[in-house]
Amino acid sequence: MTAHALDKDLDAVADSARAELVRVIAVSGAWDAEPGWRAVFEAVPRHVFVPYYYVGVVGGYERLWRDSPDPRTRERWLRGVYADAPLATRMRDGELVSSSSQPSLMARMLVELGVEDGDRVLEIGAGTGYNAALLAHRLGDDLVTTVDLEPEITESARSHLADAGYRPAVVTGDGTRGVPEQGPYDRIVATCALPTIPHGWLAQCSPGARILAPLATGLIALTVRDAEHAEGAFLNTAAYFVPLRGAEPSPAEEIPHRAGDHELFRFLLTLTHGSLAPQDARELWERELRPGRERYGVTVAGGRVWAWLDDPEGPYTWPLR
Numbered sequence: 001m002t003a004h005a006l007d008k009d010l011d012a013v014a015d016s017a018r019a020e021l022v023r024v025i026a027v028s029g030a031w032d033a034e035p036g037w038r039a040v041f042e043a044v045p046r047h048v049f050v051p052y053y054y055v056g057v058v059g060g061y062e063r064l065w066r067d068s069p070d071p072r073t074r075e076r077w078l079r080g081v082y083a084d085a086p087l088a089t090r091m092r093d094g095e096l097v098s099s100s101s102q103p104s105l106m107a108r109m110l111v112e113l114g115v116e117d118g119d120r121v122l123e124i125g126a127g128t129g130y131n132a133a134l135l136a137h138r139l140g141d142d143l144v145t146t147v148d149l150e151p152e153i154t155e156s157a158r159s160h161l162a163d164a165g166y167r168p169a170v171v172t173g174d175g176t177r178g179v180p181e182q183g184p185y186d187r188i189v190a191t192c193a194l195p196t197i198p199h200g201w202l203a204q205c206s207p208g209a210r211i212l213a214p215l216a217t218g219l220i221a222l223t224v225r226d227a228e229h230a231e232g233a234f235l236n237t238a239a240y241f242v243p244l245r246g247a248e249p250s251p252a253e254e255i256p257h258r259a260g261d262h263e264l265f266r267f268l269l270t271l272t273h274g275s276l277a278p279q280d281a282r283e284l285w286e287r288e289l290r291p292g293r294e295r296y297g298v299t300v301a302g303g304r305v306w307a308w309l310d311d312p313e314g315p316y317t318w319p320l321r
Contacts, residue, residue, distance in 0.1 A: 009071075010074060010075060010078055013075060013078055013079065014045065014047055014078055014082070017078060017079055017081070017082035018042070018045065018046070018082055019042075020082065021041070021046070021082045021083070021084060021103060022038060022041050022042050024084045024104065025038075025041060025084065025103055025104045025107050026038060028084075028104045028107075028108075030104045030105075030107035030108040030111065031107050031108075031110075031111050033111050034111045034114075036138075037107055037110055037111060037134075037138070040134050040137050040138050041103070041107065041134070043137055044130070044133050044134050044137050044164065045164060046081050046082060046100070046103070046130055047066070047078055047081045047082070048160055048163050048164045049100065049128040049129050049130040049133065049157075049160045049164070050081050050087055050089060050100050050128055050130070051065060051066045051067070051160075052064060052065035052066065052077070052089070053077075053080065053081070053087040053088055053089050053100070054087075054088040054089075054091055055080070055088075060094070061088070061091060061094075064076060064077040064080060065077060066078075084102060084103050084104050085102055086099050086100065086101050086102045087099060087100040089127070089128055090153070096242060097150075097242065098127055098128075098153055098242060099127065099241075099242055100127060100128045100130055101127070101131070101191060101241070105237075105239065106130075106131055106134070108237060109189060109191075109212060109219065110131075110134060110135070110138075110189075112212055112219070112221060112235060113187050113189050113210060113212050114187070114210055115135070115138065115139060115186075115187055116186075117139070118139075118143070118186075119139060119143065119186035119187055120143045120144075120145075120182075120183070120184070120185050120186050120187075121135055121139065121143060121144050121145070121185060121186065121187045121188070121189065122145050122146075122147070122178060122179060122182065122183070122185045122187070122188045122189075122204070123135065123144070123145065123146040123147070123188075123189050123190075123191060124147060124175040124178075124188065124189070124190040124191065124192060124213070124244065125146075125147075125148060125175060125190060125191040125192035125241075125242075125244065126146040126147065126148035126153055126154050126157040126170060127148070127153070127157065127191055128156070128157060128160055129146070129156070129157030129158070129160040129161040129164075129166075129170070130160075131146075131189075131191055132144055132146040132157065132161060132166070132168050132170070133160075133161055133164055133166045133168075135168070136161070136166040136167075136168045137166065141166060141167045141168045142168075143168075144168035144169070145168060145169040145170075145171060145179050145182040145185075146168060146169070146170055146171070147170075147171040147172070147173050147175050147178075147179050148171075148172065148173075148175065149172070149173065149174055149175065150172070151172050154170050154171070154172045157170055158170040169182055175190070175192070175244055176198040176200070176244065177198070177200055178198070178200055178201050178204045179204075180203075180204050183204040183205070184204055184205060184206045184209075185204055185205050185206065185209060186205075186206050186208075186209050186210075187209060187210050187211075187212075188201055188204075188205065188209070188210075188211045188212070188213075189211075189212045189213070190211075190212070190213035190214060190244070191214075191241065192214065192241050192242055192243060192244040193214045193215070193240070193241040193242065193243045193244065194213050194214060194215050194243075194244055195215075195243075195244075195320070195321060196215075196305050196320040196321055197211070197213065197215070197220070197222065197230070197298060197300050197305050197320070199300060199303065199305065202224055202226070202227050202228065202229070202230050202300060203227040205224040205227075205230075206224075207224065207225065207226055208223065208224065208225075209223075209224040210222065210223060210224070211224060211230060211232075214239045214240075214241040215234075215271075215298070215320075216267055216270040216271040216307075217238055217239065217240060217263075217266065217267050217270055218234040218235065218237070218238065218239055218267055218271075218293045218296070219234060219235040219237060219239045220232060220233075220234050220235075220297070220298050221233065221234070221235060222298060222300070228301060228302065228303075229299075229300065229301045230299070230300040230301075231297065231298070231299045231300070231301070231312060232297060232298065233294060233295075233296065233297040234293040234294055234296045234297065234298075235293065235294065236292055236293050236294045237293070238263065238267075238293075262290070264285075264290060264291070264292060264293065265281070265282065265285050265290070267293060267296075268281050268284070268285050268291075268296075269281055271296065271307050271318065272307070272318045274321060275318040275319060276318060284309075284316065288309065288316075291309060291310075295309055295310055296308065296309055297312060298320065299312040304319065305319070305320045306318060306319050306320060307319075307320055
């Protein structure tokens with residue numbers, strides 16, 4: 001069965017399920033600031049990019065796939081593809097190594113990326129290729145590049161993109177190094193969690209470029225001044241992504257979960273890991289009236305990367321490793 005050759009009865013299911021997903025995203029308010037993204041999500045079929053995924057069951061995982069001999073399983077696969085939920089797409093020894101992000105979060109990130117006609121975009125983390133397809137539909141193939149470290153992932157993403165009619169540049173390489181030969185970029189978006197902001201990205205950006213990346217269970221939005229300086233604040237939304245392969249482990253992976261910890265406190269713990277003792281972090285969090293993510297920011301300058309609360313030159317700053 002090819003990517004588009006669904007059972008005849010499932011074609012109607014796919015259409016109605018995609019329409020329902022678009023409705024759910026609209027209700028979430030994700031693209032209120034840029035409603036043009038609605039037509040993009042209506043046009044790009046997510047099921048082409050997720051021929052199978054894994055769901056948790058007692059004792060492990062079950063794989064749902066497009067080519068199952070059981071028609072009920074095929075319909076279950078299809079309806080799951082169009083749920084507003086992240087999908088585990090690649091497992092290795094029981095560990096999640098790649099996923100398709102929650103569509104409403106993808107929509108929110110694409111709106112926050114603020115692309116305009118003619119912008120050149122670099123995506124860090126190819127995943128299934130779905131996000132690159134959304135960007136390519138909006139901007140055109142020639143303006144979109146996606147990179148991933150693992151050839152198996154990039155080959156699969158390239159195949160999915162071609163099946164859906166898109167041909168952006170798909171590069172196998174270390175995302176922390178960017179893809180300088182395809183630049184300069186007006187936007188860089190990461191779809192994997194980072195421990196810090198790679199300084200080398202700035203040199204591949206045009207002045208005024210925007211970088212949007214998951215960091216410390218949040219989303220940091222940076223404006224690039226030049227090859228040596230970028231700065232910006234976190235969005236107010238939570239964001240949990242698979243870590244960038246090839247980078248140092250994310251601090252979030254190293255901080256044990258404690259019952260009763262507030263989600264925003266755990267964000268601060270992750271952001272200050274290795275720089276601030278947990279008790280000191282708790283005292284700061286309470287003293288500053290439990291600040292939300294939007295009060296924090298990140299600066300890249302002078303070969304350094306640091307996080308801060310309220311003011312990049314204020315009393316509360318922490319280096320990012």
